[in-house]
Amino acid sequence: MLKAHQEAEVDIVDRLPTPFGLVRSGVAPDHPETKVVVNQFSRVAQHQRCSFFGNVTLGSSISLAELRELYDVVVLAYGAESDRVLGIPGEDLLGIQSAREFVWWYNGHPDCRCLNPDLKSTDTAVILGQGNVALDVARILLRPPTELATTDISSHALAALEESNIRKVYLVGRRGPVQAACTTKELREVLGIRDLYVHLQKDLVKTPIDEEELKNNRIQRRVYELLTKAATSGPSHPSSGQRELHFVFFRKPDRKPDRFFESHERSGYVSGVRLEKTALQGVEPGKQIAIGTNQYEDLGCGSVLKSIGYKSLPVDGLPFDHKKGIVPNIKGRVISDAQKDPPVLEKGLYVCGWLKRGPTGIIGTNHYCAEETVASISEDVERGLVASSASLPKPGREGLLQVLDDRNVRVLPFSAWEKIDSEERRLGSLRNKPREKLVTWEDIMKVAD
Amino acid sequence: MFILFALPGSMQQLKQSETKVSKGAIFQKYHHFSSAATKDSSEEGSEEKQTISVTFVDKDGEEKHIKDVEYYNKLEDPTDEENDMLDLAFGLTETSRLGCQVIATPELDGVRLAIPAHTRNFAVDGYVPKPH
Numbered sequence: 001m002l003k004a005h006q007e008a009e010v011d012i013v014d015r016l017p018t019p020f021g022l023v024r025s026g027v028a029p030d031h032p033e034t035k036v037v038v039n040q041f042s043r044v045a046q047h048q049r050c051s052f053f054g055n056v057t058l059g060s061s062i063s064l065a066e067l068r069e070l071y072d073v074v075v076l077a078y079g080a081e082s083d084r085v086l087g088i089p090g091e092d093l094l095g096i097q098s099a100r101e102f103v104w105w106y107n108g109h110p111d112c113r114c115l116n117p118d119l120k121s122t123d124t125a126v127i128l129g130q131g132n133v134a135l136d137v138a139r140i141l142l143r144p145p146t147e148l149a150t151t152d153i154s155s156h157a158l159a160a161l162e163e164s165n166i167r168k169v170y171l172v173g174r175r176g177p178v179q180a181a182c183t184t185k186e187l188r189e190v191l192g193i194r195d196l197y198v199h200l201q202k203d204l205v206k207t208p209i210d211e212e213e214l215k216n217n218r219i220q221r222r223v224y225e226l227l228t229k230a231a232t233s234g235p236s237h238p239s240s241g242q243r244e245l246h247f248v249f250f251r252k253p254d255r256k257p258d259r260f261f262e263s264h265e266r267s268g269y270v271s272g273v274r275l276e277k278t279a280l281q282g283v284e285p286g287k288q289i290a291i292g293t294n295q296y297e298d299l300g301c302g303s304v305l306k307s308i309g310y311k312s313l314p315v316d317g318l319p320f321d322h323k324k325g326i327v328p329n330i331k332g333r334v335i336s337d338a339q340k341d342p343p344v345l346e347k348g349l350y351v352c353g354w355l356k357r358g359p360t361g362i363i364g365t366n367h368y369c370a371e372e373t374v375a376s377i378s379e380d381v382e383r384g385l386v387a388s389s390a391s392l393p394k395p396g397r398e399g400l401l402q403v404l405d406d407r408n409v410r411v412l413p414f415s416a417w418e419k420i421d422s423e424e425r426r427l428g429s430l431r432n433k434p435r436e437k438l439v440t441w442e443d444i445m446k447v448a449d
Numbered sequence: 450m451f452i453l454f455a456l457p458g459s460m461q462q463l464k465q466s467e468t469k470v471s472k473g474a475i476f477q478k479y480h481h482f483s484s485a486a487t488k489d490s491s492e493e494g495s496e497e498k499q500t501i502s503v504t505f506v507d508k509d510g511e512e513k514h515i516k517d518v519e520y521y522n523k524l525e526d527p528t529d530e531e532n533d534m535l536d537l538a539f540g541l542t543e544t545s546r547l548g549c550q551v552i553a554t555p556e557l558d559g560v561r562l563a564i565p566a567h568t569r570n571f572a573v574d575g576y577v578p579k580p581h
Contacts, residue, residue, distance in 0.1 A: 185533035219536045362537060 002047055004378050010050045011071075011397055015057040016110070017412040017444050018420060019045065021079060023363070025109045028136045029151035030143065032434065037363055045414045051397055053404075054412035055445075061409045062400070064317040068348060070399040072386050073377055076318070076327065076334075077352040080310035080359040084325075086128070088253055090260030091306075095122075095270040099133050099307035106140055106161075108154035108437035110444065119164035121266070122302020126273055128253065129307030130173040131181035135190050137305055138169045142193055142243050152428065152435045168244045170299060174252040174278055174290040177227040178210040184222045190245065191230055197238035200231035200247045209282045216286075251275040251297075252290055260304070272300040310359035319346065326358050327351045332373030333380070348386050350377060416448035423447045503553075504561045518544060520560045524551060540565035 001010050018024055020038050027034045045052045056062060058078065067074050083098040085091065095118060104112035119125075125141055127134045140148070145162045153161075173180060177200075180187075191198055204227070206214075214221045227247065238244050253259060254274040263271035275297055278290035312327075314320035319336055321328045328335040329351050330343065337344040352373040353366050361369075380386045395402075404411055420438060427436035438444045521544040527535065531547050538545065551557075 183533070184536055185530075188529065188533065218541065222532065222536060364537065368539065 001374055001377070002044070002049055004374055005381070008049065009397055010047075011053055011400065012045065012050065013053045013056045013058065013062075013067075015055070015061075017054040017416060017448055019052060019054065019414070019417055025104055025107045026133075027107075028103075028140060029106065029148060029153035030139070032151065034363070042414075052414040052417070053400065054414075054416060055410055056404060059315055061404060061407065064315055066403065067400075070395050070403070071348075072394050072396075073348050073350065073381075075332075075350045075352055075373060075377075076315075076355055078312075079354045080312040080325070082311045082313050083306065084309040084311050086253060086306065086308065088255055088259065089257040090262070090270075093260050093262060093270040094118075094268050095302055096260060096304040096306065099127070099129065099137050099305045100310060102137055102305055103133065106153055106157035108157075108439040110439055110441050113156070113439045117160070117303065118269075119160050119166050119303070121165070121269075123165050124168045124170070124299075124301040125166050125303040125305065126170045126172060126299055126301045127305045127307055128172050129181070129309075130171050130247070131307060131309075132183060132186045134171055134305075134307035135182050135186045137307060138171055138245060139190050139193065141166050141169050142190075142196055142245060144194060147194075150432050152433055152437060154437055154439050155431075156439070166303070168246065170246045170248055170301070172248045172251050172275065172299075174250070175280060175288065176206075176210065176249045177204050177247075178206060178213055178220060178224050179288070180220075180223055180227060180249075182223060183219055184226060187223055187226050191226070193243075193245070195242060197242045197244045198230055198234060198247075199238075199244065200227060201249065202231055204228060204231055204249065207280060207288075209280070209286075209288055213286050213288075248275075250278045250280075250290070252278055252292070254296060261298070263302075269302065270304055271302065272298055273304060274298050310354070312355050312359070324358065327355055329356055330376075332356055332369075332376045410445075412448050420444060420447050502559060503557070504559075505564060520557060521546075523554075523556050538565070 001008055012019070014021075020041055023035055023038055023041070044050060058064065058067075058076075064074070064076075081100075083100050090096075097115065097117060101112050101115055102117060105115040105117065119141075127137055140153075140157075140161070141164070145158065145164075148158060148161060214224060230247075252275065254276045259274040260270050261272040261274070263269040276292045277295040277297070279293050280288040281291050282288050311325045312320075314322070319328055319334060320326075328338055330345070332350045332352055334346040334349040334351055335343045336346045350373050352370050354360075356373070357365075357369060377386070401411065421435075424435040424437055428434050430436075438447060524546060527546065527550065531550055534547060535541060535545060538547075551562075
């Protein structure tokens with residue numbers, strides 16, 4: 001936006017005092033090279049025509065309607081902060097959590113400081129899902145904690161992992177290795193964890209539709225090759241005391257009640273899950289779904305992590321497609337009525353990122369997505385569709401500051417983050433870590449002062 | 450993001466960082482032009498300097514689908530790590546390589562390089578990254 005419009009002032013509003021979204025709360029601690037992009041983000045935030053408003057929550061600090069009155073253009077890029085659910089009874093037993101919460105916990109997100117996953121009472125964790133987030137979770141559970149001690153992992157998570165009794169992790173996928181959602185780099189990394197026994201079932205067969213899927217998809221092809229190679233190479237048994245990673249394909253949690261087993265010793269806690277074997281059925285070219293076959297097997301475990309996808313949250317005054325979990329849009333322009341032809345659009349309202357496309361893709365994907373949304377904004381500005389017909393310009397930044405001040409909302413500008421950043425790095429240097437994250441709202445606000 | 454040439458044996462080894470953020474050239478205007486890369490072997494005590502010519506073809510250029518297989522085969526095979534990153538690249542073709550892995554050698558004289566259509570300079574203020 002700043003590049004495309006030399007007169008534009010751009011304000012970034014975030015409910016957290018710390019910027020950068022998933023780069024801070026989602027990227028794993030042992031992937032520091034992926035976080036280098038914060039340097040680019042910082043330069044944007046420090047740009048003279050850009051202002052960061054931290055600790056301002058859409059909905060409670062300020063409404064969407066108010067923002068649209070204050071600014072010519074509002075772009076919603078708040079991602080997906082909730083989870084898809086299995087929709088199975090027993091899903092809320094203790095010991096069953098979403099991977100998102102677990103990731104926020106080890107990454108020091110203040111909302112999950114007190115998650116307290118129990119890693120001591122059990123030696124087995126079952127992860128439902130085989131995407132990159134599932135692999136991240138497995139890797140953090142299985143890597144020797146000494147290797148994590150020099151990363152920016154939150155100290156409460158490091159302490160829990162140092163005392164963890166988890167020795168076996170299962171990565172369970174509904175479909176087969178051809179459909180595995182992870183990418184090669186991440187898969188290669190998890191297969192290479194030091195002193196880890198990796199096991200895959202040997203009866204991995206490819207259907208003709210699988211071959212079709214693989215033909216035009218380089219990533220899937222290379223992932224499949226890596227998985228089948230791992231299935232046939234390596235030792236057939238773990239050595240004594242070795243940690244284990246098991247890839248389980250063609251299994252989904254049974255949908256009937258009581259299929260998440262409750263522990264007899266610890267009331268309210270999960271002690272296992274019943275899985276149903278699946279078979280693939282083609283539904284359209286290049287797409288197969290998993291259907292149950294009425295054969296079952298049970299997996300005992302004290303921890304279940306659901307990694308089946310994120311979901312966006314709706315907001316008052318915002319059109320929302322509950323089925324897809326996104327805001328209906330055309331190249332980023334929010335649609336208010338899709339029934340009409342042409343669809344009616346919301347003036348001056350746009351979306352970008354996961355809220356626009358659904359929760360998939362990497363940092364680079366959002367770069368391209370942002371370009372598309374900005375192109376839509378630029379076209380609309382040029383066609384006079386954005387500026388208000390009234391003669392007064394919108395209040396913008398000054399207006400927002402005034403409203404928030406009236407409401408006693410404490411805005412934390414980018415300079416506050418710079419203080420937090422500096423303190424985290426200082427604390428980290430005392431422990432040979434790149435940073436020691438401040439993880440409670442109190443600590444963050446104290447330093448931001 | 451630069452397409453820079455790492456010159457073997459040269460004091461000025463330049464490599465672009467392998468971030469997932471962006472791939473491609475910093476060239477904002479799309480032109481058909483040539484560039485020269487020089488190999489300087491002064492370290493080894495020899496005075497030999499060689500120049501090769503490299504032609505960049507933009508997305509609007511006539512030769513859009515460059516499949517110079519002959520030149521492609523002169524390059525070393527990509528490692529697993531490079532292939533993992535190419536998996537995620539936009540506009541990938543059978544003769545695509547990461548720019549930082551195309552090392553200038555005399556054999557590549559005359560090579561034509563096409564830059565993907567979705568190439569942008571990420572920097573807001575014309576910021577030029579330091580070579581490292």
